[in-house]
Amino acid sequence: MTTRTDSATAPTDDSTRRIVRTPDYEIQINEAGEGHPVLLIHGTGPGATGWSNFAPNIGPLSQRFRVIAVTMPGWGESSRQNVETGFDQGEAVKQLMDALDIERAAIVGNSMGGGVGIVMTARWPERVSHLITMGSGVWGVNVLSPAGMTEGFKVLVETYQDPSPENFKRLVQVMCFDPTFATDELAEQRSRAALAHPDHLNDWLARAKVGLGQDAFMSAAQALHTSSVPALIVHGRDDRTVHWEISLRAMSMIQDSRMVLLNRCGHWAQLEHAAEFNRLVTEFVTNHH
Secondary structure, three states, rough: OOOOOHHHHOHHHHHEEEEEOOOOEEEEEEEEOOOOEEEEEOOOOOOOOOOHHHHHHHHHHHHEEEEEEEEOOOOOOOOOOOOOOOEEEEHHHHHHHHHOOOOOOEEEEHHHHHHHHHHHHOOOOOOOOOEEEEEEOOOOOOOOOOOOOHHHHHHHHHHHHOOOHHHHHHHHHHHHOOOOHHOHHHHHHHHHHOOHHHHHHHHHHHHHHHOOOOHHHHHHOHHHHHHOOOEEEEEOOOOOOOOOHHHHHHHHHHOOOOEEEEEOOOOOOHHHHHHHHHHHHHHHHHHHH
16 A cells, blocks of 8 residues: 655656557546555546546545546547547446456546446446545436526536637636635646647537437436445535536435535535545545445
8 A cells, every 4th residue: 555645755647647548549547556446537627637627636545545537538638539439438437447457446426427437337337346426416307406507517618619718717616616726727727638639629519419428327327226336425515517406316316325415615526625525535435345
């Protein structure tokens, strides 16, 4: 087991980043630590990467686990996710696990990443030791929240359509409850990652027209009531992108699950409440079997 107490030895983006080749993809990862594998999967926003979504989590979690922050096909330096590859993000994660010789892993997913974790849990439950979602869940008929596109998702789409610095600043602002987390540095980091690969932006807009893989997510959700994979479901009470109702729905469907609803928290619980989130993940993966 690797233990890090000196900030000088803490993992950085450059020191942990590499490309992994699978049969259908090239996938960018940031890897650190030893122990039980924990895969961190980002959301669908423009300019997202494994590092930008999980920078405050990789170091602390790598003190106990083999942490792999995945930049999914269609983002960062990973290959394109297009018609030829079928938009199959679950298959991409499975291929990555095979390439890294990982038999079972805890899947930690923010937003879209949580959906990918649900797909993995439904299709290959023997490969998933724990499912942890943040700002994600199961879609359905809204009871507690209004129907239609949320404020955050509107800004997300507008940023894909017009990846201007102003829109990236709006994007990080709408994702956070506390404006101090919506830094210029984070907005610029995501802007650079997005503009370096304009094909990824165009591919996402094309996928949006055909549902962003919703069929796979919905069919996976229907199988959740039979799942024996333990689930930790985390959501921000003040999330303006995905309402916490969908996490409540997921908790009601998964037999072995619990939900943590964080006040004063937006769509990025892992950033705004990093210390608590890291503690929750560490205790859940360590103690819940």
